[in-house]
Amino acid sequence: MMGKVRVTERTSTAGASETKVPEFSYRNVTRRFRSGRDGEFVALESVDLDIDSGSFVCLIGPSGCGKTTLLNLSAGLLSPSDGTVHFRGARLSGVNTGVGFITQHDNLLPWRTLEKNVAIALEIGKVPREERRRRVAEVLELVGLRGFSQRYPSQLSGGMQKRASLARGLVYGPSTLLMDEPFGALDAQLRFTMQNELLQIWERDRKTIIFVTHDLDEAILLADKIVVFGTRPGRVVHVEDVPLNRPRDLAELRSSPAYGEIWERLWKLLDSSSHPEGAS
Template identity: 50%
Template sequence: MSPSQPIIEAREVFKVFTAQGNRHDRRAFLALHDVNLAVDAGRFVALVGPSGCGKSTFLNMIAGLVRPTEGIVRYKGAPVEGVNTDAGYITQDDNLFPWRTLQENVEVALEFRGVPATGRRAEAGKYIAMVGLGGFEHHFPHELSGGMRKRAALIRTLIYEPDVVLMDEPFGPLDAQTRVILQDELLKLWEGSGKSILFVTHDLVEAIALADEIVMFSRAPGTIKRRYTVPISRPRDVFRIHAHPAFGDFYDQVWRDLKEEIIEVALEVRER
């Protein structure tokens, strides 16, 4: 991979889904329409857009869990074919394995990768300490709070050092305070790591607080409507991001564009 080459690249990507429900009325619908995007290594990119615009589908394509119907998605220059085990993938649900303790959950990716037990344990211990979960190693997921589970989901992905981390509304289900704390922890874990992050969110404040760049999808069929560079330097204070002098105008600008799409969606729903 040459240094100038983007780490992720989508070219003229289309996706058609067919509803599996009624056999006699197999309706297909267009989820993505001519998506073109290049992400440079080391960037933190937020994907925003109205519900159902295909952001998650796009993320799943980079993870290799969904194939484009047409067009091509490249990862480090090579087309994504099959599951992309080089990337990290974190969803809205923490998806911890309920039958594994915290430590076993954090270790699992290394286990899949054939790392011996002693090495796994040491590495997991390091990450567990990093996010303040020491003392909970032998707890099962149902014995942990939402924030703790989310931290566990985060470090069990970071532990195998993926170059790209795909995050699909990871902090969606959390309460407002835990959310900001985790945003702060995520930034601290990411800054200086050189990793690229693609982060789907519905929360514009979150997008502004975390990302270098915001990519806005249009309503379905989703296509990229606009890209913005966040005019706030790093390191950032997520707890007081709204007090930054550049925040207000930038937020208004992004929100105006998003609002247009949301209103259109609402009108289309009413017509139906």
């Protein structure tokens, strides 16, 4: 259905990138949660990070290190306990309507057709019916679901349901996509297809994508930048630029020395950050 991913080199100069306002700026962001009677639990501590506009950034790290919390802060569904989150130069307060958020368990509503599931955000935004139809049709075409608009979720395969979630995140035309382990539950073949399709969409629209994953291969395949989180407390332990050429073919990539270097470095970091008691 969709061919090999072609991602052309971006034209950027050092001068331009220096003056560009980041899509997200996190400054000293800490988020605490109340835990039982005996005080507070630090889910995320002192995050300082910039996400460039148009970049593909993967967040990786052990379970419970605050990745979903960072997405929730970015979507404005949570506010920081300390520090600030800026979106396109403006301090976030309240829900961030500039992002599409594809959550980890982004279930479709079983009583709505595919078309109506995808249209939800447009209905809430009071977009007129005809325009809704047109935009839903466009985005279903984009994710390869043309012709399935009248099906119910139970009539769609697992992969089609994932595509539907993606369509639902895209339909509003957000400049940024937040994606929380979107392909984690898929089998290897389907995950690979979805990764390539996502890259193709990214190439077309150059959205900013913040993508949470457990899978190091997936992160290296997709990302311009990989942010490695550690746990107890959740925090950023390392940021890795991924200067590998695009298009990236996972099979080819795996045998390249540059890939192996990045993989080894991050694997060691992930291993030590999931056993913090072993660290000095």
